[in-house]
Amino acid sequence: MAVYEYKAVTPAGETMTGEMEAASPDMVIARLQEAGNIPVMAREAGSGFRLETLFRGRRGLKQRELGELTQQLATLLNAGLPLDRSLGILVELAENDRIHNILEAIRNRVREGGSLSEALEERHGVFSRFYINMVRAGEIGGSLDKTLERMADYLERSKEVRDTVISAMIYPAFLLGLAMLSLVVLMGYVIPQFTPMFEEMGAELHILTRIVMAVGHGLQSYWWVFFLALALVALWFRGQMRRPASRFKWDSRFLRMKLVGDLVIRAETGKLARTTGTLLINGVPLLTALSIAKNVMSNTVLAEDVKEAASKVKTGTPMAQALAASGHFPRLALQMINVGEESGQLDSMLMKVADTYDREIRTAIERMLALLVPVLIVFMAVVIGTIVISVILPMLQMGDLV
Numbered sequence: 019m020a021v022y023e024y025k026a027v028t029p030a031g032e033t034m035t036g037e038m039e040a041a042s043p044d045m046v047i048a049r050l051q052e053a054g055n056i057p058v059m060a061r062e063a064g065s066g067f068r069l070e071t072l073f074r075g076r077r078g079l080k081q082r083e084l085g086e087l088t089q090q091l092a093t094l095l096n097a098g099l100p101l102d103r104s105l106g107i108l109v110e111l112a113e114n115d116r117i118h119n120i121l122e123a124i125r126n127r128v129r130e131g132g133s134l135s136e137a138l139e140e141r142h143g144v145f146s147r148f149y150i151n152m153v154r155a156g157e158i159g160g161s162l163d164k165t166l167e168r169m170a171d172y173l174e175r176s177k178e179v180r181d182t183v184i185s186a187m188i189y190p191a192f193l194l195g196l197a198m199l200s201l202v203v204l205m206g207y208v209i210p211q212f213t214p215m216f217e218e219m220g221a222e223l224h225i226l227t228r229i230v231m232a233v234g235h236g237l238q239s240y241w242w243v244f245f246l247a248l249a250l251v252a253l254w255f256r257g258q259m260r261r262p263a264s265r266f267k268w269d270s271r272f273l274r275m276k277l278v279g280d281l282v283i284r285a286e287t288g289k290l291a292r293t294t295g296t297l298l299i300n301g302v303p304l305l306t307a308l309s310i311a312k313n314v315m316s317n318t319v320l321a322e323d324v325k326e327a328a329s330k331v332k333t334g335t336p337m338a339q340a341l342a343a344s345g346h347f348p349r350l351a352l353q354m355i356n357v358g359e360e361s362g363q364l365d366s367m368l369m370k371v372a373d374t375y376d377r378e379i380r381t382a383i384e385r386m387l388a389l390l391v392p393v394l395i396v397f398m399a400v401v402i403g404t405i406v407i408s409v410i411l412p413m414l415q416m417g418d419l420v
Contacts, residue, residue: 022046022062025111026055056097059090081180084149085173092166101162102128120144133157148293148310155300165300172296175376179288182380186387193391197398204405206241209234216412223412230408262318269319273346281382286320287351288375295368304364305332320346337364351375 024046025035034055040046043060050057087108094104105125112118120141127137135154138145149169156165209230216223216231223231237244258264273279293314297307308328315321327340338356341347351371358367 022060024050024057025059026050026057056094056099059086081173081177084145085170085177088166088173089170092163092170095163095166101134134162146314148297148314151302151306151310152297152300155297155302159301161300168296168299172292175292175372176289179285179376179379183383186384190387190390190394193394197394200398201401202237202241204402205230205234206237209405209409210238212409224408226404227408227411230405266318266322269317273317273319277386281379281386282317283320283346283348284375284382285379286315286317287347288372288379289315290320290324291351291355291368291375292372295365295372298365298368304337308337320344323347348375 021037021039022043023035023037038046038049040049043062046060047057050060090108090111091104094107095101099107102125105121105128109118109121109125112121124134124137124141127140128134133154135150135157138150138153152165152169153162156162159165213231213235216227258268272282290311293311294304294307297310298304302310305328308324308331312321312324312328315324323341323344323346326344327337330340330343331337336356336359338352338359341355342352351374354367354371354374355364358364361367
């Protein structure tokens with residue numbers, strides 16, 4: 019049994035918070051519902067999402083935070099509460115002034131007669147075009163609560179893929195950082211300590227030893243140049259990625275790289291399929307869905323391919339055929355999309371494409387990172403072994419002289 023924090027709305031419309039000991043969050047929710055309350059949130063005490071982090075110094079929302087907010091609003095609407103009252107409850111639950119002000123502005127706009135999508139759009143930069151169009155489609159179709167549920171599911175699935183990548187990269191990144199730190203200490207501090215001893219020997223040092231000693235002294239004396247160079251390279255690359263023409267060239271290079279390119283294509287295909295499929299399910303026209311999906315994609319080359327495909331779809335070309343013209347998208351995805359178009363179930367088939375490529379991405383990344391760890395270990399063993407040999411060689415030469 020664990021202790022769970024909860025927030026709920028009473029039958030009188032008041033918000034209530036507290037803690038409850040239960041076996042799972044589902045049990046907490048069930049108990050609250052049995053008491054006639056509407057559960058808004060249930061999480062293990064001391065962990066999870068907090069509304070005070072909703073905007074955390076940035077205009078946009080983190081995907082996890084947006085997902086929590088979307089799920090809470092969907093829950094309240096499903097319970098039969100009107101939109102303005104649901105937004106009012108979220109305002110009351112806000113524990114941060116900035117959150118309170120933004121949610122209050124959205125609620126006030128809705129009370130003035132504006133739609134939720136209009137209110138979100140007026141919060142410039144906070145909500146994405148994809149999110150706003152999804153909400154607008156739900157309003158037009160009269161199923162805002164169901165649309166928000168699908169949005170929450172979409173955000174959760176996207177978050178799971180990203181979390182899988184981040185979790186898999188933690189150990190290799192830690193190992194690489196520790197290895198680099200060890201090399202800096204070894205080359206910048208330990209190696210220069212041998213200089214006086216080698217000078218006393220008076221013998222000509224092996225070229226390998228001279229190179230290692232030169233690098234060690236250079237790092238010791240000009241370490242700031244090394245870090246400055248890294249910072250300049252990072253700033254230069256960041257500038258390159260911000261310029262559309264340069265970004266397009268770099269994205270094109272990434273696609274041509276054998277392993278990285280294939281991974282990028284599969285990830286972007288899954289993103290395109292899930293975004294387009296989710297929009298179609300909510301009644302958004304295909305051309306509009308493709309236009310929105312293009313803006314969601316990270317690789318500008320593939321985004322341009324989608325833009326050109328949308329132009330062809332506008333003239334009556336099937337989506338699968340239009341995407342195939344670029345030569346970038348996987349054949350399996352194109353065949354599945356083609357089947358979906360022929361059967362009249364394009365939306366559900368696109369979701370299957372997304373699930374397929376999400377699984378492939380997880381598997382591919384896990385395999386790549388599993389291979390990266392031994393590669394890093396072998397690389398560090400070779401580098402450190404080379405350094406050790408460069409130090410031992412002069413000692414062996416001194417033994418031969420004796």
